[in-house]
Amino acid sequence: MTPHEREVRRLSNARYRKNNRERVLQIERRSRLKHKDAALARSRAFRSTEHGRRLSRNARLGREFGISIEDYEALLASQDGLCAICHRPETRQMFGRTSHMTVDHDHETGLIRALLCHGCNASIGLLEESPDRCRAAAAYLERFNRRQQDGR
DSSP, X not given: OOHHXXXXXXXXXXXXXXXXXXXXXXXXXXXXXXXXXXXXXXXXXXXXXXHHHHHHHHHHHHHHHSOOHHHXXXXXXXXXTSOTTTOOOOOOEETTEEOOXXXXXXXXXXXXXXXXXXXXXXXXXXXXXXXXXXXXXXXXXXXXXXXXXXTO
């Protein structure tokens, strides 16, 4: 097939799809249902590759935070690969791999603050991201630790 013939066929197919939109959608739905298991298997196989995981991660970062994987990696490098709160690397294991640092963001504005390990991110979430509650928790722990050191 020559390039010209390919272009003629492409335009003809586009015209058909436009003029028979409902029929085409119905055929596509039936086909997706018929081949659902095979499509899921292909998708899982792709996502199990390093390239597939990276593309999936890039899509999720873009969808949830408006950043690319390169932006994430630059932020991680600026933090020397450490959590912005505890200054330790991520240690949480999921599916036999160390998890990625969590993108911490302001839930009202959506602005990204920093990358946190799972433990620190969960902690500030449980404290409802309230600086007052975080300070109160820190004061509580300091009082308890002082009592232990004083032998009480």
